[in-house]
Amino acid sequence: MGGETFFVFLLVLILLYMNLAFRSVTTTTSGFGDxxxxxxxxxxxxxxxxxxxxxxxxxxxxxxxxxxxxxxxxxxxxxxxxxxxxxxxxxxxxxxxxxxxxxxxxxxxxxxxxxxxxxxxxxxxxxxxxxxxSSTFPEFISSLSRLRHLNLAMNGIYGMVPHQLGNLTNLRYLDLRGNHLNGTKLEWLSHIRHLRYLGMSGADLSKAVDWQQAINKLPLLTELQLVSCQLPQTTIPPSFDLLPTNSSSSMSLSVIGLSRNNLVSSSIYHWLFNLNASLVSIDLSENYLGGPIPDAFGYMHSLEDVELTVNSLDGGIPKSFGNLSRLHSLQLSHNNLNEQLPHILQNLMGAENSLEILNLEQNQISGSLPDFTKFSSLKELYLGGNTLNGSFPVSFGRISNLDFLDVSFNQISGPLPDISVFPLLRELYLSYNRLQGMLPKSIGQLSKLEIFDASSNSLEGIISEPHFSNLSNLKTLILSYNSVALAFSSDWTPPFQLNVIGFSNCSMGPHFPKWLRTQNNFSQLDISCIGISDTIPDWFWDLSPRLLFLNLSYNQISGIVPNLSLRLVYISVIDLSSNCFNGSIPSLPPNVMILNLSKNKFLGSISSLCGSHFFGGSLDLSDNLLSGELPDCWTNNAFLSILNLDNNYFSGKIPSSIGSLRFLKSLHLRNNNFVGELPSSLQECTELRVIDLSENKLTGKVPPWIGARLINLIVLSLRSNKFSGSILPVICHLDHIQILDLSRNNISGNLPRCFNNFTSLVQKNTLSGTIDFQLILYPRSTSVVLGSGYMDNALVQWKGQEWEFKKNLGRLKNIDLSSNKLVGRIPENIASLKGLLYFNLSRNHLTGTIIQRIGDMEMLECLDLSKNQLSGEIPTDFARLHFLSVLDLADNNLSGKIPSSTQLQSFNASSYAGNPDLCGLPLPKCQGDETAARVPAVTDHGIDNNFEENQDKLVTFGFYVSMVLGFILSFWAVFGTLLLKRSWQHAYFQFLNAIKDWIYVTTAVYAARLQRKLTNYM
Structure with missing residues (x-):
């Protein structure tokens, strides 16, 4: 025992010594001996x-x-x-x-x-x-050799990813995403053999051609995130297997995120499907993947989440997807899938017990809503933005776990089902369909419902308190554009506090809704066009300090708008247009981006707006009683996109500071009293698409910088001013111009010979019906009401009258240079304007002939060349203008016979009046049409004066006898044969019937076409 005791004693001494040594290193003594x-x-x-x-x-x-x-x-x-x-x-x-x-x-x-x-x-x-x-990557980190976890994500670090990171061989986790990094090679990754997570999203790897090989050398890697890395496309063998194999060394990889990399199918599928058959999550969204979805996905039996949104995939779901019994989420929105929905679901039946999220929105999927009840785990169903039709099936209400349903923007009809059978439903989107009938009161039983949008349908009937009895969690309620009437008692207190309220074009008037006073948390309110004819109560302006979006337009609300600068501090959009508000323009909070006070009775100056910024938005004060000079403070609104001051009483010069609106797209100053020349600073507004300065008193020459600098213009209207000088050829640089109106000025000189450079007028294709500008984009998670845009308009001379075009403005292609002092000939190359619909050169001093190839302008509907000094004959090429419905050639020096064509004879005689030497239908017949054509004989001594007498001698008595006998024989040769031969009778009358039917159908088609065009352009 003695030896054992000594050993224990020695061990204790050693431990005490080590403890004292350690404490000597890790202790200090204070000045007081503590x-x-x-x-x-x-x-x-x-x-x-x-x-x-x-x-x-x-x-x-x-x-x-x-x-x-x-x-x-x-x-x-x-x-x-x-x-x-x-x-x-x-x-x-x-x-x-x-x-x-x-x-x-x-x-x-x-x-x-x-x-x-x-x-x-x-x-x-x-x-x-x-x-x-950091301006460079902190390379010293590569010397911290014991690092196992390194996360520098979402910083402002710039520079090259150093290859020295390969020295960190103990790393398990590396996250560099969300920086400004770049790399040319990723070979250094192969040294970090224990790496399990790699995140480099946002790095520029466009030159890292070895990225796939580098990933393949990480055998323990389980998650890879390379989002938005500009990954280079790799060279693919001529033929490769699109089925997964087990040949790769990266067998641990289960999560891959490669979205937003411009990847194409051939470059990524070969690597992906030969990487690992045990992948659990794949994100290839926002790439350039095209063609059908490969069958190979269906053989990755471990797949739970597949994200292929925002690509160009077509076809449908492969049958192999029936193998994916673990599939939890399938995201295929924003593609070109065009299979019928029942077929898609049939191919997903293997996931009937696992599928929780199915996103097929924004495709071209058709068919009716099928039976979803077999998908017992389904929680979120996105079908919006397709072409689904039919009505809700009876079995649809048996998906008891559903908490999100979006079938908006389809063609679903019929009544709403009993949606109370969805007890867990939180969000329901039904907008832009063809749903009919009444809103069922059972909706009031959905106690968990937070968002309900049934706008833009054909719902009808009365909506009252029972519809919302138990909706205590409701945050968004949108019923806009239905034929429903909201009838609530004056003392009703809703069970909810709404964030988004949308009742546009419903019936809620005539009094201002008092129940709104109970809502003090809403950020978006749209009660436009609901029939209110009342004054707006003062309590309304203090109701919700969080208000961002306010639309009270198209009512009959009266009163004075108070100072809003301190009351609606956060508001971005205010639309009070088409009401009866009066008084002066109110002071506004600095955050306002869109202000529309048009079509009211506001008066006085607009100097109170000098403190506003309108960042990226619009200012529309048109159709009011505003007056005075424009304040020279537009530098404060440098990001304004739309400025509309039409139809007021503004005067003075256009201030030069308006040139500071560098992002301006539309400028409307029509029908005011502006004077002076256009400020040269306006040429800095190079984003302009629409300029309407008509009906003012502006002077000077048409500035050459309009053509040189404002090359994006679609609409330019300077009509009814006092501009002078000539039209310089530089104006032909306006490639996108579709409406050019310089009429009713004092412009002189010749027409430029470069009109064929107007690319948009040469082409037959047109823009969409409207010219509109998106001003603010709000994600749907925050709103379905917001998403404000501006639909532009223009006052255009059309078929003899002034029309304000809005919905069809983008389809017009017009040139109007009438009522000026233009001289010279009409350039022949104007015939190249094949897309032109309206051409007006009337009331000028033009000479020469009408262009011979006018038939090339085949889309022309209105042509006015009246009140000029044009001469010569009307070209026969007019017969090719099949759409021409308005023609005025009056008061010129035209001569000769009006060419024989159904088109030209269909116009009234007034279209040709004032041309004394013009004849032929619809004018009186030409003199030569009354007798046979008489051509005088020419002899060696000149014209034969006895020509008419000699001609008369040819018509003898024998001539008349021969003519009568010839007629009789010819008539009975044909008519007699028809009497004797029945088969010829049948064929002859069939021929007559066919001629009659052809005349009728042709007349009906042209009449319908003319009526449709008149309707469309009005």
Whole structure:
């Protein structure tokens, strides 16, 4: 026992010695002789303090670092040490994410201090979601060889990803996403053989042609995130197998994120399907994948999540998808799938017990709504934006787990089913269909419902309190564009607090709805065109301080709008148009982006708007009683897109500061009293698409910079002003011009010979019906009401009258240069304007002939060349203008016979009046038409004066006898044969019937076509 006791005693001594030695290293003595234990190493403590000095910490996140009561650095925020050695092992200073309300509390700095090199025992470093704005990647991190976890995601780090990162052979987790990095080779990844997570999303890897090979050398990698990396396309063998194999070494990979990389099918499928048959999640969204969905996906039996949205895939779902018994989420929205919905579901039956999310919206899927009841786990169903038809099946209501349903933007008809059978339903989108009947009161039983949008259908009937009895969680309610009447008692208190309210074009008037007073949390309100003819109560303006979107347009609301600058602080969109508001323009909050006060009775100056910014938005004050000069303060509104001041009483010059509106797309100053020349600063507004300055008193020459600088113009109207000078050829640089109106000015000179350079007028194709501009894009998660756009308009001379075009403005192609002092000939190359619909050169001093190839302008519907000095004959080419419905050639010097064509004879005689030498239908017959054509004989001595007498001698008595006998014989030869031969009778009368039918059908078609065109353009 003695030996054993001695051994134990010796072991105790050794342990005591080691403890004393350790304490001597980790303790210091105070000046008063007290001893305080410190866990951290002093040099590492100093390194952390050096690191802190290079940071900006406005919110005191690192206030514990270096404080007198926390000398031990192991107790500092984000620092963790070894309990055995005291070395810093973990430094976790990740900031709040983007969706965190405290996201502004991030650390920042110019660089990540290299003082962290002292932390040689560091195994975990997380500085993600901060803002270091480093100009280069902190290469010193490559020397922290013990790192197992490195996260620098979502910082402002720039530069090349250093290949020295390959020295970190112990790394298991590497996240560099969300920076401004680039790399030419990824070969260094092959040295980090233990890597399990790799995130480099946002890095520029367009030159990293070895990225696939590098990934293949990471046998333990389970998740790969390379989103938005501009990955290069790889060379694919001439033929390859699109079925998964087990040949790859990366058998652990289960999650792949490769969205937004411009990948094409051939470059990615070959690598993907030979990578790992055990993939669980694949995200290839927002690429250029085309063609059908490969069968190979269906042989990856472990797949749970497939994301292929925003590609160009067509066809349907492969039958092999029936093998995916674990499929949880299938996202295929925004493609070109065109299979019938019942067939798609049939091919997914293998996932009937697992599928929870099915997203097929924004495709071309057709068919009726099938029986979904077999998919017992289905929770979210996205079918919006397809061509589905039919009505809701009776069995549809048996999907008891459904909490999200979107069938909007389809052609579904019939009544709404009893939706109370969806007890878990949270969001329901039914808008833009053909649903009929009444809204069932059973909707009031959906106690979990948060969003309900049934806008733009044909619902009818009365909606009252029982419809909303138990909807205490409702946040969004949109019933706009239905024929429903909302009838609530004056003292009704809804069970909900709405965030989005949309009742546009319903019936809710004539009084202002009092129940709105109970809603004090809404951010979006649209009660336009609901029949209110009341004054707006003062309490309304203080109701919801969170209000962002307000639309009260198309009512008969009267009263004065108060000062809103302090009441609606956050509002972005205000539309009070088409009401009876009066008084002066109110002061507005600085955040307003869209303001529409048009068609009211506002009066006075608009100087109160000088403090507003209208960032990216529009200002429409047209059709009011506003007056005075425009304030010269437009530099404050540099981001304004739309400015419409039409039909007011503004005067003075157009201020030069309007040229600071560099993002302006539409400028309307029509029908005011502006004078002077156009400010040259306007040429800086190079984004302009529409300019309407008509009906003012503007003077000077048409500025040449319009053609040289404003090359994006679609509409240019300077009509009814006092512009002078000539039309310079530089105007022909307006490739996109569709409406050019310089009429009713004092413009002189010749027509430019370059009109054939108007590309849009040469082409027959047109824009969509409208010319509109998207101003604000709101995601659907925040609203279905918002998404404000501006549909432009123009006052156009059309078929003898002025019309304001809006819905069909984009289809017009007009040139109107009438009522000026133009001289010279009409250039022949104007015939190249094959897409032109309206051409007016009337009331000028043009000479010469009408262009001979006028038939090339085959789309022409209106042509006015009246009141000029044109001469010569009317070209026979007019017969090719099949759509011509308005023609005026009056008051010229035209001569000769009007060419014989159904088109020209269909116009009234007034179209040709004032041309004394013009004849032929519809004018009186030409003199030569009354007798046979008489051509005088020409002899060696000149014209034979006895020509008429000699001609008369040819018509003798024998001539008349021969003519009568010939007629009788010819008549009975044909008619007698018809009497004797029955088969010829039948064929002859069939021929007559065919002629009659052809005349009738042709007349009906042309009449219908003319009527349709008149309707469309009005």
């Amino acid at each position: 001893v305080k234990v410190m866990r951290c190493i002093d040099r590492e403590r100093r390194a952390l303090l050096d690191f802190k000095r290079g940071l900006v910490d406005d919110y005191g996140r690192l206030s514990s670092w270096g404080s007198t009561d926390k000398i031990d650095c192991c107790t500092w925020e984000g620092v963790h040490c070894s309990n055995r050695t005291g070395h810093v092992l973990i430094l976790d200073l990740h900031g709040p994410s983007d969706d965190d309300p405290n996201h502004s509390q991030r650390l920042s700095g110019q660089n990540i201090s290299s003082s962290l090199l002292e932390l040689q025992h560091l195994s975990y470093l997380d500085l993600s979601f901060n803002n270091f704005r």
